[in-house]
Amino acid sequence: MTKMDKPSVFSRRALLKAGGALVVSVGVPLGLDAVLDHQAALAQSAKPPLMPDQLSSYIAVMADGRVAAYFGKMDMGHGIGVAIGQIVAEELDVAFSKVTVHMADTATSVNQGGASGSTGIQDGGKQMRMAAAEARRVLVEMAAAKLGTPADDLTVHDGVVMVKSNADKSTSYAQLIGGQYFNVQLDWNKKFGNPLYAPGKAKPKDYKDHKVVGQRIKREDVAPKVFAQEDFVTDVKVPGMLHARMIRPAVAGAVPTKVDESSIKDIPGARVVWQEGFLAVLAPREWDAIQAMGKLKVEWSNAAPPFPTQASLYDHIRKASVRKREVGKENGNVDDAFKTAARVIEAEYEWPFQSHACMGPACALVEIKDGLATCWSGTQKSHFVQQGIASILQMPVEKVHVKWINGPGSYGRNDADDCAMDAAVLAKAVNAPVRLQYMRDQGTGWDPKGPASIHRARAAIDAAGNMVAYEFTSKGFSRVDVNTNGSAPFDTLAGQTRGVALQSGDGFGVPAESYAFANKRLAWETIPPLLDRSSPLRSSHLRDPVGPQIHFASESFMDEVAAALNLDPIEFRLRHVKDPRDIALIKAAAQKANWETRASPRRGQTGSKVQGRGIAYSQRNGTRVAVVAEVEVDRASGKIWARRFTVAHDCGQIINPDGLEKCIEGNIVQGVSRTLWEEVKFDNKNVTSVDWQTYPILDITETPEKVDFVLINHPELPPTGAGEPSIRPVAAAIANAIFDATGVRIRRVPFSPEHVKAALA
Amino acid sequence: MPRDRRGIAAREDPPTMTQKFKLNVNGRDHTVDADPDMPLLYALRDDLGLNNPHFGCGLAQCGACTVHVDGQPVRACITPLSAVGAGKVVTLAGLGTPDKPHPLQTAYVDEQVPQCGYCINGWIMTAAAFLRDKKKPTDAEIRQALEGLKCRCGTHMGILRAVKRAAEQMAG
Numbered sequence: 050m051t052k053m054d055k056p057s058v059f060s061r062r063a064l065l066k067a068g069g070a071l072v073v074s075v076g077v078p079l080g081l082d083a084v085l086d087h088q089a090a091l092a093q094s095a096k097p098p099l100m101p102d103q104l105s106s107y108i109a110v111m112a113d114g115r116v117a118a119y120f121g122k123m124d125m126g127h128g129i130g131v132a133i134g135q136i137v138a139e140e141l142d143v144a145f146s147k148v149t150v151h152m153a154d155t156a157t158s159v160n161q162g163g164a165s166g167s168t169g170i171q172d173g174g175k176q177m178r179m180a181a182a183e184a185r186r187v188l189v190e191m192a193a194a195k196l197g198t199p200a201d202d203l204t205v206h207d208g209v210v211m212v213k214s215n216a217d218k219s220t221s222y223a224q225l226i227g228g229q230y231f232n233v234q235l236d237w238n239k240k241f242g243n244p245l246y247a248p249g250k251a252k253p254k255d256y257k258d259h260k261v262v263g264q265r266i267k268r269e270d271v272a273p274k275v276f277a278q279e280d281f282v283t284d285v286k287v288p289g290m291l292h293a294r295m296i297r298p299a300v301a302g303a304v305p306t307k308v309d310e311s312s313i314k315d316i317p318g319a320r321v322v323w324q325e326g327f328l329a330v331l332a333p334r335e336w337d338a339i340q341a342m343g344k345l346k347v348e349w350s351n352a353a354p355p356f357p358t359q360a361s362l363y364d365h366i367r368k369a370s371v372r373k374r375e376v377g378k379e380n381g382n383v384d385d386a387f388k389t390a391a392r393v394i395e396a397e398y399e400w401p402f403q404s405h406a407c408m409g410p411a412c413a414l415v416e417i418k419d420g421l422a423t424c425w426s427g428t429q430k431s432h433f434v435q436q437g438i439a440s441i442l443q444m445p446v447e448k449v450h451v452k453w454i455n456g457p458g459s460y461g462r463n464d465a466d467d468c469a470m471d472a473a474v475l476a477k478a479v480n481a482p483v484r485l486q487y488m489r490d491q492g493t494g495w496d497p498k499g500p501a502s503i504h505r506a507r508a509a510i511d512a513a514g515n516m517v518a519y520e521f522t523s524k525g526f527s528r529v530d531v532n533t534n535g536s537a538p539f540d541t542l543a544g545q546t547r548g549v550a551l552q553s554g555d556g557f558g559v560p561a562e563s564y565a566f567a568n569k570r571l572a573w574e575t576i577p578p579l580l581d582r583s584s585p586l587r588s589s590h591l592r593d594p595v596g597p598q599i600h601f602a603s604e605s606f607m608d609e610v611a612a613a614l615n616l617d618p619i620e621f622r623l624r625h626v627k628d629p630r631d632i633a634l635i636k637a638a639a640q641k642a643n644w645e646t647r648a649s650p651r652r653g654q655t656g657s658k659v660q661g662r663g664i665a666y667s668q669r670n671g672t673r674v675a676v677v678a679e680v681e682v683d684r685a686s687g688k689i690w691a692r693r694f695t696v697a698h699d700c701g702q703i704i705n706p707d708g709l710e711k712c713i714e715g716n717i718v719q720g721v722s723r724t725l726w727e728e729v730k731f732d733n734k735n736v737t738s739v740d741w742q743t744y745p746i747l748d749i750t751e752t753p754e755k756v757d758f759v760l761i762n763h764p765e766l767p768p769t770g771a772g773e774p775s776i777r778p779v780a781a782a783i784a785n786a787i788f789d790a791t792g793v794r795i796r797r798v799p800f801s802p803e804h805v806k807a808a809l810a
Numbered sequence: 811m812p813r814d815r816r817g818i819a820a821r822e823d824p825p826t827m828t829q830k831f832k833l834n835v836n837g838r839d840h841t842v843d844a845d846p847d848m849p850l851l852y853a854l855r856d857d858l859g860l861n862n863p864h865f866g867c868g869l870a871q872c873g874a875c876t877v878h879v880d881g882q883p884v885r886a887c888i889t890p891l892s893a894v895g896a897g898k899v900v901t902l903a904g905l906g907t908p909d910k911p912h913p914l915q916t917a918y919v920d921e922q923v924p925q926c927g928y929c930i931n932g933w934i935m936t937a938a939a940f941l942r943d944k945k946k947p948t949d950a951e952i953r954q955a956l957e958g959l960k961c962r963c964g965t966h967m968g969i970l971r972a973v974k975r976a977a978e979q980m981a982g
Binding site: 126127270272275277278281284334336340408410457459460488489707711714715717718719720722740741742746747750752753754756 | 852
């Protein structure tokens, strides 16, 4: 009899009746690794159900006293795994080295939302903190009963519970529960994903008692990567697996009308899967699958070219009908204020489609065996991919197991979820395990794109030179034309190419800041997608979804107003910013950067190379960042070197300053790349940015020479996110610095040499 | 041979019959039976099970597949098996181990460089050949030596710190 079909005689009810075993589940004791075994995890006789209201869904103590933390999010390279380990170790009072964080496996963790919205610590860590605190409370209660001492008289050192006045009288977590699961109910808010919250009765520690939280602890995944000992999703192999490659149309929207399978008959084992618009080749050898992809003769439907020309993109957005308008923030009477203004300052900004362009195109492996589908994926959202595969294969969700494994980058809704779904369709079609990796042109050309947009801003100035009204409106493609995850077939290429109609959602955003004006209106408008399904320009989340574009515009505009009023850009901001933490932040950035108070542009520079400095600031879900950029502009070539940054960063309590600094640095460099270089090119038929030459990113020769930090720690406040906030103000800081250097305002990203040279001419 | 934008050789004739190739990888001899046009990358990954070099672009534009052949960094994704000959291939795993790390690997760990880590072969293998031949490089020379390699997570600052740290260590 397997674990799976063992009758659940040890149901929770039975345990509750049993009295003494209130907080400890019974059943198979945990071996050191058994806890990760899928079958064991599903075997409810050994463990309470894998539900958010169970302490066992987050924390377990192994027989040897080591602690397993089960986290429903994952580390995409920012060190979240370390931070979660620190939080768990802190609350449990065990050594950090004793905690192993198991991430985002659908068989061992509940859906905490995956990597999403910089919530790894903000939401995920909050839940893990509460779970670990509850585990400690329960364990101390158990120790109190065992030692015959009131719980208040006990203390814990590295998993050993001892009487405060007599250290010889002790027991340990391992002795109390090692090898068995908790059977403790939590107070779950009945939500899944980022908002999931399920505290117990315990209160977490006062920050003044923190010893592990706040330390610079290094990541454990770095050395295995550096010594090539770690499997990426691309490295997983299973016996009998076929390699697959997708075939996408040259004209977006076209579907295959004739597929000549004889054209690949000479390639050993090569075969075709064709289902409506879904077309793939497979072969036992990877190189053969790639050859088959190139050789397969396909006739395509005569689809009308679906896209405007690249040059008319922003005109298209301007003229497009508004599908949804939302006013995110409004006070005063903006329209009246503009009617009576002494002076109106207006500007419009433009941001292109951008690609996730991960280092490798997405890869996934799906095996369907004994009624169970297993998917290895580098997705940001394994629990949502689990739902998507269940839906597209018409299987119960509990029969789908998604194992998250490190992939080639992430940064939002990249191509990973589409790849997992495509692989699932193929594995079912050929009745064999399928490893699918996209090709470079598909990774860049066919990933969901960060939306293109325009942004209009205007300011009303009264006769005394005060800004009395502010209106800001974004208009662009939706951030959720396809959703942020692949949980529904209509949000994936596998669904859309096989006839499921797109269900395009509407979402954008407004500037996040604390500027107070007597009259203020921040709004957004979304327009319909260019193609109603399977579009290489479908839009979704790209790191800090719509944040860089909105704040490029809003923070450039604040600079424009400051310059028009002949005011120092920081002085102008500080006149209007109201949040005390924002004020402290901006002042800290200015001080660290040795900011010289004066209006922009800088006067009296001669020669081809000129220097400038600019500031921008923004908030994001509680975190706030101010960035000072110092740039060098070569007026002859149009080339920008964003050479130096000063970043003031306030995300509440800092869990690990080392991880935070690395995370910010990555944000800054990727932000520079997206500002200076990145633009998805297309013609009227398809995306033409298909590799690193047609989608250039920042080169190491252009990397900043220095990034300085001011990490503002508020240990008394809950931690907020850091994965994205600091990419948000980068574009505006650079634009403002270019203006300072040259006196020319650039209102369209990217600031490539070609564009800058044209703007300076 | 002309290649399309996916790096696929443009040819209409049937695939060449496979041939046996001897490969010396990380000091060990192997035999691979494959299409002579098949890039070295697939032999290393699929036939020899060496996961270190990654497929990034198949176009020699990013470096994720970089290995050494006779000490020189090459892009395994476009190097046909037939061109390797008797060349000695070294991958990232062959460069050093946790017990006997290459100074660059030590520096990478000390500086906590990678985020996703998928690009790592390009930077370390290219820098290893550079630092072997160039003692005490300037910052500008380090940047120049690494030109063209790609990192999407934006770990460039850490890469430069690590290469500089390794250079200082190797210079004694």
